[in-house]
Amino acid sequence: MGRARVDDEVVRRVAARLDAGGVPNAAVDARLLVEHVVEVVGAAAGCGGSVLDGLVDRRLARVPLQQVLGRTWFRTLELTCAPGVFIPRPETEVVAGVAIAAAAAAGPAPRVLEPCTGSGAIACSIVAEVPGVQVVATDVDPAAVELARHNLARTTAGQADPDAPAAGATGEVRQGHLLDPIDPAWRGQVDVLVANPPYLPLADRTTWSPEVLHDPTAALAGGPDGHEVVDELLELAATWLRVGGTVIVEIDDRRGEEALTSATRAGLVSARLVQDLTGRDRAVVAQRAG
Template sequence: MTAVALMDVVRAHAATLASAGVERPEVDALMLARHALDADVATVRTATTADVDDHRLRQLADLVAVRATRVPLQHLTATTGFRGLDITCRAGVFIPRPETEILAGLAIEAARRAAGDGGRATVLEPCTGAGAVALAVATEVHAVDVVATDRCARAVAAARHNFARVERGVHRAGNTCRVVHGDLFAPVPADLRGTVDLVVCNPPYLTPGEVAQAPPEVRDHEPRDALVAGAGGNAVVHRLLDEAPAWLRPGGHLLVELAETRAGAVAAAARRRGYTDVRVVADLTGRDRVLVARRPQDPT
């Protein structure tokens, strides 16, 4: 055991991360300390000195060294927070981002309106990844049935694992959540056609050039299929615009996370396809982030 001032340890490791170009070095050092030392953030911040097992200090130093190579923090702690949920993160599965909480919040509001007083809402989430948005809806809305899909088997396994952790609470709320393997709407039960209240999706929407310019945590460690959607970045978004109407009920909504540089073009594409009440919602930094649109009156 060694008596140490925990924040001095954190600051020393933060300096290492800063020199490696990590964007939030002190935050990441603090999160790694919490993970390696099995201590809550308040204890790490306020303890003048603490007796810490030498093995845990070495483990923390090892984690910092790996983080300095720009391996994502979430791959080292194996978790990330999302609207109060602890989402397990695994290499090969896209890490949920804080900005996607905007998409989840809009989906929760729409699902609550759809369920109304004494009704039920049906929500589809293609490209679910680790399942963060689907689970946020399933845990924050009463009387909702969620079907989440992903074509990546690793993502499906991760989403099912995350659902299993909250399954009891979801069922207590009278909700269901299914995660199925397949591309977009292909694995969705056919009897849901024309009955879905909400399709919500955070699809791949970057171009190859944008990924090449991204930080190493994204460029080198996120699954490329979860990032890139064709040369122009909108290939999957356009498929969603084309395919969602067949699943949505009259008046149902489509919510899609977007690249801010192409949000206007996507909104225009939605209007050309007959979607109504089309708007783009900005995130907390003011960047255009989410397309909101109502199903065309006569989907083809």
């Protein structure tokens, strides 16, 4: 978020409204909303008026802050958010970081696959940070594919981050189930497969906050058990990676041991867990055996 100059009294008034309406972290959201209006619409609108009131009303209706603003921030990028597409989360920045390091270490023109791309956050950050990379992302949901293509176009045009893309980096987004849309010639040739797939059990839905209920259920729930897509991706990694290639899959922090077992069962080696910034198990990382 740009650090627009805002009137602290206006921020306090907005925070009081949000707090009275039961919105969590009201003070933080109030400042971001006022800064957004000043930055995008202008200082006069940020001092009150219908634009700010409209945004505050939407936040009071528990629309996620990122959907109210229409944008979010992920690693070095400012990304567009759209209704009906999963909002990227801060913990996924760590997952993307592991993929970026693996791709950067893989030599010139690394090949990276990112199924389940959503807004394209992971794919865009790899294109932004890894010189020479070729990224192909997929999503089954047409709305996600459209948004990911938009965010990728902004990244390659230098609009999401003035320093992006990295030299020679390219990306594209295809619609379909996991790796179905990928050129079969890439089978066994992929350096990095990274995904933040749906991984929660469907029954968890009753515990989700009003904001989380704005994300599509199919983006969050992997099935009745929750681990279905994680298991399928680890099995795909065992055939699509080149020997020594790396798979990184974001997981439910309650199911790290299970994810390690799934990786080993798929025939992958050197399986380990990566923690997010709160210390929770957040990804399983493994390699294709020689």
